[in-house]
Amino acid sequence: SYELTQPPSMSVSPGQTASITCSGNNLGDKYACWYQQKPGQSPVLLIYHDSERPSGIPERFSGSNSGNTATLTISGTQAMDEADYYCQTWDNNTAVFGGGTKLTVL
C-alpha cells in the first residue's frame, strides 16, 4: 500500500519559516493536501491541489509538490501555528494520510 512519510516533529522560532515535508513514491504525480490539527480540535484544511488555499486560510500557508516530496511552508510562523500537520493524497481510490508532524513554535 502507498505510504506518506513526514518528520514526527520539528521546531521553528516565531517569525521564521517552517517547511514541513511529506514524502511518497512519485508523490509529485498525484495531488497533495495539508491539514492543521490543534489539540482537542478537528483537522482544518490548509492546502488542496498541492498549492491552493481554501478561503479564510492565511497567505502565510503555502504548498508545493514535485518529485517525491510535497512541502507545506509557513512563512512568518506565529505562536498560533503550533499544531500537528498532516499531508494527504490518493492512491488507487484510497485516501492516504502521512503520520503527522508536530510543529513547535519556540
Next chain:
Amino acid sequence: QVQLQESGPGLVKPSQTLSLTCTVSGGSIRSGSYYWSWIRQPAGKGLEWIGRIYTGESTNYNPSFKSRVTISVDTSKNQFSLKLSSVTAADTAMYYCARDPIGQSGSSDSWGRGTLVTVSS
C-alpha cells in the same frame, strides 16, 4: 455554512458492530458536488481514512478494513452513516465525518467535531 455532527454509542463491545451517523446541516447531502467521508484517529495517533460515499451511493473503502465497513446515505434525513463490524480494541478512536468537494483533489474541507468510540467489554 455547512455543519456536520457525528452521533452514536460511545461504547461498543468487542465483536459487535460500531454504528455512527453524521447529520449534515446548512446544505443538502443530495448535492452532487460532494463526497461524504469517515476518518478516524486513535488517541495520540494520526488520521486514518475509512471510506466515503457519493450521493449516487457509489462508495470507496480503505482496503485495510476489508469487508468490515459499510457507508450509506439517507437523503431524507440529510445523514450518512458508518457501520464497522467485528470491532476490537484497535477500533477505539475518535471518529470524524467530513465533506469532500468534487474537484478539490479528494480533500476534506469541512469536518465534524468527532465522536469518541471505545471498544471494551
